[in-house]
Amino acid sequence: MQLRAAVLRRRREAAEAALAARREAEAAEEALVMDRPTALPKNDQGDVWAQKERAGRLPGADPGVWKSTAPFRGPFATSIPDTRNSACRRAPLSEFTRGVPGGGQLAHFSVVIPYHREALLTMGMTIKSILANSPAALLDEIIFVDDDNRDPALKQQLLRYPKVRVVSTARRIGLIAAKNLGASEVRSAVVIFLESHVQTNVFWAEYLLARLAACPACVVLPVTDIIDDTTLAYNMGGDGVRGGFGWDLTFKWISNPPPEAHYRVPQPLATPAMSGGLLAMTMKEWDRLGHYDGRMEVWGGENVEMSLRVWRCGGRVEIIPCSRVGHVYRSPKNYQKWKDNFPYSFPKGAGVTVEHNNARLAKVWLEEPFLQRYYRRAPNSARMNLDVRGRLALKRRLQCKSMRWYLKNVYPELGQQK
Numbered sequence: 001m002q003l004r005a006a007v008l009r010r011r012r013e014a015a016e017a018a019l020a021a022r023r024e025a026e027a028a029e030e031a032l033v034m035d036r037p038t039a040l041p042k043n044d045q046g047d048v049w050a051q052k053e054r055a056g057r058l059p060g061a062d063p064g065v066w067k068s069t070a071p072f073r074g075p076f077a078t079s080i081p082d083t084r085n086s087a088c089r090r091a092p093l094s095e096f097t098r099g100v101p102g103g104g105q106l107a108h109f110s111v112v113i114p115y116h117r118e119a120l121l122t123m124g125m126t127i128k129s130i131l132a133n134s135p136a137a138l139l140d141e142i143i144f145v146d147d148d149n150r151d152p153a154l155k156q157q158l159l160r161y162p163k164v165r166v167v168s169t170a171r172r173i174g175l176i177a178a179k180n181l182g183a184s185e186v187r188s189a190v191v192i193f194l195e196s197h198v199q200t201n202v203f204w205a206e207y208l209l210a211r212l213a214a215c216p217a218c219v220v221l222p223v224t225d226i227i228d229d230t231t232l233a234y235n236m237g238g239d240g241v242r243g244g245f246g247w248d249l250t251f252k253w254i255s256n257p258p259p260e261a262h263y264r265v266p267q268p269l270a271t272p273a274m275s276g277g278l279l280a281m282t283m284k285e286w287d288r289l290g291h292y293d294g295r296m297e298v299w300g301g302e303n304v305e306m307s308l309r310v311w312r313c314g315g316r317v318e319i320i321p322c323s324r325v326g327h328v329y330r331s332p333k334n335y336q337k338w339k340d341n342f343p344y345s346f347p348k349g350a351g352v353t354v355e356h357n358n359a360r361l362a363k364v365w366l367e368e369p370f371l372q373r374y375y376r377r378a379p380n381s382a383r384m385n386l387d388v389r390g391r392l393a394l395k396r397r398l399q400c401k402s403m404r405w406y407l408k409n410v411y412p413e414l415g416q417q418k
């Protein structure tokens with residue numbers, strides 16, 4: 001009788017221990033999932049929007065660029081549809097961190113967002129979705145780089161939100177330099193670059209961080225969902241869409257299915273290039289790889305340059321299909337009357353500036369005969385007097401692989417074009 005009682009007790013203790021272990025595992029997962037959101041300021045129920053309406057314009061924005069007629073429907077973050085593939089929704093988050101060194105611990109991160117003549121409407125939407133959909137314990141800061149904006153009220157509005165810091169430039173430095181400046185302020189292990197008119201979806205950061213924990217040399221991108229610039233309706237972007245470019249070095253989306261027939265969501269999808277606005281990487285890699293080319297101006301070319309540099313200097317560029325970020329695509333009809341047909345200005349003109357940047361990247365990263373393929377499409381580039389010695393030294397120091405290697409192993413479709 002005594003023996004039987006002892007057996008029962010041991011059995012009960014074992015069952016309780018197993019239950020406790022399971023509860024602990026569940027609590028850990030729960031903590032990962034439930035540690036959100038960062039609370040918004042108390043009176044933030046559309047007051048920003050109301051102020052905009054009272055003023056009769058969108059503070060900070062170029063008049064005419066933003067023509068939103070969307071009625072205010074409460075905090076934006078709550079109205080984002082979950083656009084993840086069902087394969088993402090079925091798998092618990094812990095599945096994405098399984099086997100990751102350090103017991104699946106995700107790194108702390110900061111978000112860097114440059115802005116130039118952006119609307120408070122869209123910036124508020126960006127901030128609220130980040131605060132609502134990021135793990136509060138891991139999100140350190142949202143660092144805005146205020147690149148020559150003339151409305152100080154806008155900066156004050158941004159600073160009302162928790163975790164927001166604004167770094168202002170003394171004069172216009174352009175998007176590329178602004179990203180370098182913002183990243184130089186990051187004190188977290190991971191930097192995530194976003195644009196100032198986006199909405200981050202559920203667990204957007206965790207999926208990126210989980211992949212970075214497993215692949216620290218990766219640069220990872222969320223899938224870009226599509227937000228209508230008039231209605232602000234959030235729509236699902238395509239799964240399996242990759243980034244590429246032609247010999248003119250202009251970025252384009254490649255919508256044909258990925259070459260690996262065995263590819264399945266939620267696996268990371270290798271992509272030859274990134275569109276440039278939304279990306280995450282460890283600060284260690286950011287520093288090792290030498291940031292953006294500081295001599296590129298305003299906007300353009302830096303995304304293709306970084307894609308070539310990452311792939312050829314020891315890293316990978318991957319789209320993480322479960323991480324989704326909606327981006328407001330501005331319709332040209334709303335800004336086509338503006339100089340250069342861009343929603344913001346290029347002091348030297350858009351065409352000249354983008355070609356200057358492309359010419360720099362070509363001179364550094366395209367060895368012959370590929371450089372000539374680019375020059376045939378952009379003859380002015382061949383005549384430009386460019387000092388790329390610093391970037392060539394970086395390429396040598398990192399012992400980067402050749403363009404031929406990249407065409408063979410990463411982007412064979414481009415190699416087939418003459």
Ligand SMILES: [Mn+2]
Binds near residue numbers: 195197327
């Ligand atoms: Mn954009």
